[in-house]
Amino acid sequence: MDSALGCVRLNARCFARALAGYLEPALADCNEALRLRPDNTNALDSRGFVYLKLGQPDQAIADYDAALRLDPQKAHTLYGRGLAKRRKADLAGAESDFVAAIAISPRIGEQYRATASGRSRVSPAAKP
Numbered sequence: 001m002d003s004a005l006g007c008v009r010l011n012a013r014c015f016a017r018a019l020a021g022y023l024e025p026a027l028a029d030c031n032e033a034l035r036l037r038p039d040n041t042n043a044l045d046s047r048g049f050v051y052l053k054l055g056q057p058d059q060a061i062a063d064y065d066a067a068l069r070l071d072p073q074k075a076h077t078l079y080g081r082g083l084a085k086r087r088k089a090d091l092a093g094a095e096s097d098f099v100a101a102i103a104i105s106p107r108i109g110e111q112y113r114a115t116a117s118g119r120s121r122v123s124p125a126a127k128p
Contacts, residue, residue: 006036011040014030019116030050034047039070041074041077048060048062048077048081049080049116055087076115079097079101079108
């Protein structure tokens with residue numbers, strides 16, 4: 001299988017498993033996707049989301065930071081990093097990320113909550 005296609009498929013499964021609450025299998029899928037494509041911003045974002053759901057904000061922030069170094073305009077990633085910073089009680093950092101995310105995508109908070117709750121049909125590859 002082509003590594004790009006394999007990464008996309010693994011990332012999609014990672015994100016779906018994370019939404020369903022299967023966090024350890026989701027993390028394994030994200031890790032494998034990133035083994036295939038270490039600089040895939042969607043897989044980094046998805047793994048950050050898994051770490052956030054696992055209650056590991058430092059690891060989440062590390063993945064969100066890596067994704068944002070590659071694409072600083074990813075509103076979804078900025079918003080996720082803001083949530084991770086808020087979990088660490090970095091309220092100024094969280095607010096800065098939320099403001100930046102909203103400047104890029106004014107409805108990002110609403111979209112993120114809908115996606116995280118499973119109410120959205122947004123695929124991980126199509127995240128804003």
